[in-house]
Amino acid sequence: MTKKPLISALTATALLAAGLAFAQSAASPVESLRGAQVDEQVAVEDVFHQDEKRFARSYRQQPPLVPHSIDQYQIDLKANRCLSCHDWTNAGERNAPTLSMTHYMDRNGAQLDHVAGTRWFCNQCHVPQADAPALVENTFESSGKN
Amino acid sequence: MTENNTKGERPGFFRRVWNFFTRPAVAIAAGTLLLAGVVLGVLFWGGFNWAMEMTNNEEFCISCHEMRDNVYAEYEGTVHQSNSSGVRATCPDCHVPKEWGPKVVRKIQASYELYGHFITGVIDTPEKFDAHRLDMATSVWTAMKKTDSRECRNCHDFEFMDFTLQENRAAQNHQAALDQGKTCIDCHQGIAHRLPEDYLNAYKDVAARVEGR
Numbered sequence: 466m467t468k469k470p471l472i473s474a475l476t477a478t479a480l481l482a483a484g485l486a487f488a489q490s491a492a493s494p495v496e497s498l499r500g501a502q503v504d505e506q507v508a509v510e511d512v513f514h515q516d517e518k519r520f521a522r523s524y525r526q527q528p529p530l531v532p533h534s535i536d537q538y539q540i541d542l543k544a545n546r547c548l549s550c551h552d553w554t555n556a557g558e559r560n561a562p563t564l565s566m567t568h569y570m571d572r573n574g575a576q577l578d579h580v581a582g583t584r585w586f587c588n589q590c591h592v593p594q595a596d597a598p599a600l601v602e603n604t605f606e607s608s609g610k611n
Numbered sequence: 612m613t614e615n616n617t618k619g620e621r622p623g624f625f626r627r628v629w630n631f632f633t634r635p636a637v638a639i640a641a642g643t644l645l646l647a648g649v650v651l652g653v654l655f656w657g658g659f660n661w662a663m664e665m666t667n668n669e670e671f672c673i674s675c676h677e678m679r680d681n682v683y684a685e686y687e688g689t690v691h692q693s694n695s696s697g698v699r700a701t702c703p704d705c706h707v708p709k710e711w712g713p714k715v716v717r718k719i720q721a722s723y724e725l726y727g728h729f730i731t732g733v734i735d736t737p738e739k740f741d742a743h744r745l746d747m748a749t750s751v752w753t754a755m756k757k758t759d760s761r762e763c764r765n766c767h768d769f770e771f772m773d774f775t776l777q778e779n780r781a782a783q784n785h786q787a788a789l790d791q792g793k794t795c796i797d798c799h800q801g802i803a804h805r806l807p808e809d810y811l812n813a814y815k816d817v818a819a820r821v822e823g824r
Binding site for chain 1: 778784787801802806807
């Protein structure tokens with residue numbers, strides 16, 4: 466007499482497990498575009514804003530980071546917005562750091578009064594800084610003491 | 612006056628025009644005449660301003676390929692076209708004065724641009740536009756420098772700026788500019804359109820000329 470409820474309990478459990486497995490296998494190919502349940506909160510990816518304080522260099526030869534926004538700055542064949550403050554002719558008036566002397570030296574070592582053609586595209590080396598996580602995992606270690 | 616007009620002889624053209632404006636109307640009541648004058652006046656004045664507004668929107672500006680393919684294409688994506696607050700400044704907001712008098716003066720000047728478009732075709736290719744860009748930029752800079760950047764100031768004003776909300780660099784420079792009596796265009800050239808070669812020296816010449824240095 467005591468065997469009957471046990472058997473029925475076992476059957477029920479087996480059926481339930483089979484049902485769950487079926488439900489899961491049926492549910493998996495259909496996925497919502499949102500990729501989450503309706504009652505689940507999906508946070509918008511963080512927007513990392515410009516960090517305004519000056520960042521210390523992480524290694525000696527690092528081109529200094531840009532501590533301000535450079536959105537929509539024109540740097541092309543015709544004009545270079547960065548130089549309207551950072552060129553030696555304007556830096557004093559605009560209270561901006563001047564380009565280093567190396568940027569006025571052409572590839573033959575001659576000192577020029579205007580920025581060298583090889584240094585024209587500032588954002589090839591200098592990029593705006595943001596307090597954001599690294600885009601790819603890496604093992605970089607700063608050679609500075611900080 | 613009337614001695615010259617002998618009866619039966621039709622007076623000359625200028626005499627007839629003079630009489631039209633100096634002699635009272637014979638068959639029309641003064642009230643009717645006045646009312647007709649008022650109605651016509653409203654129609655003409657309204658029509659004039661309506662027609663002027665027709666030429667004062669972005670759609671009209673970019674109906675010419677010179678504007679559509681060059682300066683309008685450059686303006687797309689800049690902060691005055693697309694930004695966080697959703698306020699947009701279109702061509703006439705920056706390039707046509709809001710006050711009536713200066714607006715009419717600017718519109719009359721613009722007729723010369725029609726001459727360039729239809730007769731000489733001075734900027735009808737991108738290459739010609741680029742070759743002419745510094746000239747055109749210089750005339751816009753000069754106008755803005757002379758009027759203390761009047762069109763910018765329809766929206767922007769030092770008085771309305773909260774420097775504490777600005778990026779440090781901007782706040783410092785705006786306060787310095789305010790103290791030195793600078794105007795918007797002194798620093799903000801090329802914010803909506805591409806800059807020509809050697810633009811900064813050209814702008815410094817404009818500023819020196821306008822300030823009489």
